[in-house]
Amino acid sequence: MNGRKTGRPNQKNQSSTPRRSNVTRSPRRSSNSNFPLERLIRIERRKARNRAISLSIFVMAIMLVTMLLILSVMRQAKPSPRFIFIQTGTINQTIEGTALIIRDEISFASPSGGLLKPLAAEGSRVARGQKLAFVIPADRESQLADLQKCEDDIVRLQTELMNVGKGAGASAIFAESASALSPIINLIRTDVTKGTLTNISGYSSSIDVILEQRAAKLMTIDFRDARLTALEARRANLEKSLGLDAGTLYCQKPGIVSFRLDGLESSLGPERAETLTPAEYRELISAGSWRHLAAGPVNKDQPVLRISSSLRQFLVFLLPDASAGQFPVGEIRTIFIPGDALTIENCRIIRSEDTEAGTLLVFHTDRRIERLADFRTLRGELVVSSTTGMKVPVTALLNVDDPKKEADLMIVSGGYTRNCRVRILDQDREYAIIKAIETEEYRPEVSTILVANPDSIAVGEFIGD
DSSP: OHHHHHHHHHHHHHHHHHHHHHHHHHHHHHHHHHHHHHHHHHHHHHHHHHHHHHHHHHHHHHHHHHHHHHHHHHHHHSOOOOEEEOEEEEEEEEEEEEEEEEEEEEEEEOSSSEEEEEOSOTTOEEOTTOEEEEEEOGGGHHHHHHHHHHHHHHHHHHHHHHHTTOSTTHHHHHHHHHHHHHHHHHHHHHHHHHTOOTTHHHHHHHHHHHHHHHHHHHTTSOOOOHHHHHHHHHHHHHHHHHHHHSEEEEOSSOEEEESEEOSOTTTOOTTHHHHOOHHHHHHHHTTOOOEEOTTSEEOTTOEEEEEEEEEEEEEEEEETTOOGGGSOTTOEEEEEEGGGTEEEEEEEEEEEEEETTEEEEEEEEOSSTTTTTTOSEEEEEEEEEEEEEEEEEGGGEEEEETTTTEEEEEEEETTEEEEEEEEEEEEOSSEEEEEEOTTSSSOOOTTOEEESOGGGSOTTOBOOO
16 A cells, blocks of 8 residues: 555656656757857847947048148148348349440441451450451352352361361460350350340351451461462452452441441430430430341441440439439449349449439449440349348248338247347348347347248247257
């Protein structure tokens, strides 16, 4: 009995236990079936989070690199401070005007019609009695061609003999002519660079004259060659034939020869400098028209060359914005020619008059006569006033007060950059003359270190002892 009783419960327990186990197995199967999906979701979320973090880091890195590049460019673009010493200088206030040039000159007319052959270089000094030019009749052109061919043959033969060691002293003559030709070649190159060939005929004439002078000097050299002797005899006969039939122009007074004429040589003499009126001045500065007649056909009684005195010339100005009081008679001034980078010193004022059209000024000078021999007018600058003092660049001035004529200046004092207020005495486009203000804490002096570009540095920065 007891055994059965005790056995049944065991059976019940055994039978009930698997039932409960069957009840609890079903949810475990469902959990196992959803686990791969949840794992995939977690993996995708982790990947998305990693991608977002990586992208954020990448963007931040790009921003950092960009910021560093910007700072580097700004640091390189910022100009470095430029320090200079304040020095004493002068500023000139100038006025510009057109100068009419009056010379003591005389023109020469052709004695007959024909071809003009210059015998003197353009702009050279000539002496009294010197041959200036031939005027060869038109029917002698064939003889002229023969003469030119003969001269070319002589030059070639002389060069050939000189290269083989004959003709002592010939090489020195060739070197002298080469040095005389060098300035003309430089002028030709300059004109070609500027794109103008208006003076090429004058250069050609000067080169021909230099070569003829070389040929004349080489005639004194004995090359000991029969061929050269025969050519020289033929040239002498041709020159004699042309000289007898041609009109020869001789220099009547020493001076500077020029084959450029403007038609004002006979009417514009030194006496006109004392009587010229503003109306005549305006007419004359627009009346001249240069003509170059070197080595060309000419007519009888046509002016072909002129001789200018090498002792003096006159420059006449008419200035509407000036007064005679600024240019006292007898004072010596300097005239600047900015277009040709020339300076004419020792210009004495011989006439200074106030007129309705402006101030009429006449200067007398003995400088730059040869250089200006082919000019009738030129643009010049005259100094009206001069101011001397501490000279600084205009770029160094800050907070300029035009009514008070004051500005700030950055200087170095005690190793630090300091600002000081200064008074502007005078200035032009590039520089200013300044004066220290006594009430300022920092006052500039000669040899004080100045910051030429104050925008590149701040006030109070340490520069060094």
